[in-house]
Amino acid sequence: MEWTVEAISYLTSLGCAESSATSSDRNVSAVSQQAGNAPGIPFEVWPKLESTIQIYNIPFKIPGSRTDRELLHFYCSEAAQCLSRFSDSTLWTQLILQRSQHQPVIRNSLVALSSLYREYLKVGSNQLGNSPKTIQLMAKSHKQLSTYLLTPGASPEAALVCSLIFYVFECLVGNTKQAIWHLDRGLELLKNYWVDDPNLLAKMDPIYPQLKIIFCHLDVHASIFSWERMPVLKLASQDHISGLSDAVPEQFSGIFDIEQTLVTLQNWKTNHLMSTVVHKGAHLQELPIEIAQERLQLERQLQLFEAAIERFRLQNDGQTMNSQDRQRIMLLHCQALIFHGVLLENIILNEEDTKTPMEAYCKFEFALEQIAFLISDFESSNGSKSEHREFTVSTNLVAMLYFVCFKTRDRNLLEKALSMMNSSLYSARDGLWDSRKAFLVVQSVLSEKDSLRSEEGSDMRLEDVGSDVIDTSCGLDEVFCALRIEDEVN
Template identity: 30%
Template structure:
């Protein structure tokens, strides 16, 4: 971590912390900040029991979790109130204390040590993601996933499993050749991912969609060498699994349509449902474009499905702008950081893969106009990648011929990724582009 000057102390008349906090005034201020603003920011557009309940309960009961939460709150406050990627001296101090405390805690195990370790893995993943240290973040996530797999059959880890499943998928979005660690060994086990009785609440719909995403990414990576193959080159097993995936996504869509909508169009649940729709439509487009290859899905111009996704994302970014200017905010954010996947990755995917220039331009513009990081995805970094690819494409002499011969449609930006890129995700792509 790099250092910056410390963030000024907050002016707080009364603390919104649901329990007594031992330690310094600064610790109490940072936990207050987490309770009134940090937790909702980190949750993003989707309501999360982990950030609103679980992490607070664990921090009340365990010093290691509390110190980790203080460090994360300090880092989040640094992030939203400055434009520097570096952490303040105060945050570095908190982070160091948290690491030392969890190490000591692990050396003296008790009955709840496993849960404490898992919660701290998530918090440290959050910290390193905010700092843009992808390797360190993924290391913390990997440690947590390995530990979770070793214990979840013998211990009740429902709340933590749900959280790790989401982060597992986030890592696979970021590293496109990564099979989700928590993916099921037999794809037929995924068939029950959408309950027959439908969804009773948005959380159930979210959990179901994450399982379908895991299935899709596992399917694509298992057969990556055939994803552009025509139907006559695909085995019956691949076609059967593709058909089962299509049916599962259709069932999810029907169950989602029957889910009771909030009456308030500006409620947290409403924004969460929009995020789910965005992720559903993106995954459905990916599914429809492969096995066998269907270039019309992302190659269509105009592409109304892509614009529908952009319309949903636009309402969410407008909501963020409104919240940032609200007098209720503890600090007026210069940037936003959420651990949950929201709009950044889908916008990047559309800008990269769509041949409809109005879609690509609109998606890239939305990324460049927001200072938002969602887990491993940073909007400004994604916009920079897209800009470099556009410069490279438009400087290609063959593009003018392409435009003239194809009714003004140009090839998608993904076809202009440097030849030195051999796959592996955003970090490898950045290295190949020397950004």
């Protein structure tokens, strides 16, 4: 593939600017120089891996140190499956690993990811982010990519994979602003090559559709985390938006088809609501006609999606379906229900319309039941409930519970979602979203609501109570700071 001027620009910012961006954010140079001799800051802050591995669970021979092999063994044995929990594991367990065999820049980034992930499980985001060793590992990976991108054979594939890995780096240490920065660099490259020319995907090997789908998911996740960030991608066609054709097929061909359709609807809904935020709170009959028509068209497509996924589940219920596929379908269904419920709250006809809000709450309630069953099914299929920190990349489970809490007027629904956040997902982090922080934010705003006189607060959503701090541009972390919550996380 030839490099265009635009692509070189994207990759220059992705590779060369990363080091400066990360350095300015964490003072990498100063910390690195001082770490070795500053009093009270031991440079080797992490214990070494146990050297008892007899057979490495790595499907190919790799050069490098024994430590690198042990970290890749850990990645293959544990980390890859955990990162992709409730999702298609192909990208993390197979495709990226295959690329790492022949691409040292990917392999080195994967080794760093394994090291960071392993330490995250022990100490959590706060301690991990403050460790000089962490900063050194991340800066080294950025420099290696920057050097690689200057070579004649540099490929966009390696740049995309590394930008995804760097996004996970930053999520692990809790630096959401920098995580979104890395994500946006990858999205611009993806948009330049493949989203603008969908037919190109058919000519590529299996990693490209997998990379596209996860970047599309993360684009939506970043926009619902940071409310002023418009999605980089626009996936719905003009025919879909105008109603000339349906975005949802009559019948899904498989789980990947379900996922592609859902992320298109999620992207469409997010772009639509964010581009019309000036009309937030307006009833449907008060909206400009073109906005109202698009909103109703989108709602119809979500109805079609839910009907189609129900048919797919019924048709495959009697067939042999492994637990991973069953959980994956369940998660996609939950995501659709939550997004549909949020949209319904934005198409209330007038003040007398009580039917539409009730439909939204029914969606939320069904989604919570499905999430509870999903977590229970996972624990059952894996033998026990995990008591350790959990990290996933793209389930959106924490965000879904958070939005139910803020969107509903039903106290029972709110308390159910809050309880799940504080029990089943107590120590979980899903990409940008930290469950403990989300729980503490909801709890803080709920306390404020309960302090109001009953006639003022009884019918208010948490979103309305905390609107002065909730509507922030930098997401959950900024809300957490604005509410001055004591940092109990980690």
